[in-house]
Amino acid sequence: MKDFTIRGKRKILSQIFIFLFWIIIWQIVYGILQRDIYLPSPFNVFMRLKELVFLKTFWQAIASSIGRVAMGVFFSIVVGTILGIISSMNDFIYNLINPLIVAIKSTPVLSFIMIALMWFSSSNVPTFICFLMCFPVIWTNIVGGLANIDRKLLQMAKIYRLKKWVVIKKIYLPSILPYFSAACITSLGLGWKVSVAAEVLSHPRNAIGSHLYSAKIYLDSSDLFAWTLVVIFFSLLFEKVFAYCLEKITIKKSSKVSKGCVKVGAKN
Template identity: 30%
Template sequence: MKPKVKKIIGNICYPLAVVLLIFGVWAAAAYAKGVTLILPTPAQAFHELFAYVQTSVFWRALANSLWRSFYSFLISFALGLAFALLSRFSEAADRLVRPLMAIVRAVPTMAIIFILVIWFSRTLAPVVIAVIVICPTLYSAFLSAILSVDPKLHEMSKVYGVKKRDMLLKLYVPNVAPALFEGAAGGFSLNIKLIIAAEALASTRFSLGGLMQNAKINLEMEKLFAVTVAAIVLSVLCEWIIRLIGRAIVRWK
């Protein structure tokens, strides 16, 4: 068997085996418990999910949550990258940015959610929460990637009078692009989870988090698990797409 074919099979089989194992444990636990109100079976959850996807309510909720995740992540990405560049190229800015990010990162996520749900509207609070939590994470990932560039190349560029703009585009971008997309993929997945959690606590209407909250209040565990499965699929799919785009761009570069 060719190494490339073997690698492709491995990339498919191992994740599939993990998924089957998870569903196997879930099914065994559900049948052992025997109480749908506490733990429905995978079949019951998927039956509810298939019923859900045939309604406009589900698709509206999915679209709203995905849109909030998308533009909140764009804000976090832009801020994280900007702060990382400031820290790299300005010592004065670095002395301000590093403590700020450390403080924001140290604040408990649940405290941020509870406070901002009170301060902002139900639709805006999840976005602000995601930006505050994700931005420091992306900042750390981006700064590490930027600092990994060989400092000798940086010094050589300065000696030969290379403009900062050219240094950024021709030295840093090609070297840090893989790390940027890797951080973006994991960050976006986490961002979706934060958005949905904040929507649930804020009882945001027409959102995946709102559907989860309603299912919990009404003790509809099949619906709760169905929406959870949908959120997992959405998160994994988005992360996979970002990684795919990142690999394509890196190869093209």
């Protein structure tokens, strides 16, 4: 317990040191350039961030952007999971969807944003782009997870003549969960970035990207960097929280895979 506490303190101190190191580098570069329009000082950026925190529009923009990201990621998880399962069961469906996945991965995000601007209203563009960019990640991981299920567990289930719902619950779900959790974490970070990029170009009301665009138009570097820090902070925050929750679920489920199969098989 003592060693665990010491390691925790060392990790926190290490993170603080890394943070201060890059702040110092930032200050040094600012001192060399001496041009606020290119690179504002850390002090000015943090002071601007302090001012933004007390503004109502700041939290409205964050709430709206989070809502768009959440909706885009949610739909990508639902559609990607369903189509991923179907594709794993049917080669024709897999061959039908795979070219679309390759096309989405190969096409620049900017191209999709331009197309979306012609199809949707400005407030719906970020959600669509988030869904479009995250969908291939979910689909690919689900297909890969199903393809890499331990065949010995399936053979054991067949020998014990386990029911299909038991096989799904005790083998398929726990085996797929690591792939699914990795896909969700990746999609959350990717979705946040592409959604903000789409907001910059679509310029919807109450959006982080809209504030970034306004800061760029008015050459307000402090404001631009402050909003950029907000994007980085929330991206890391959601990834960490989501990863922590999924890690707990994954560990709990994985520990029950073999045990669950043996117990159910013994009963049968």
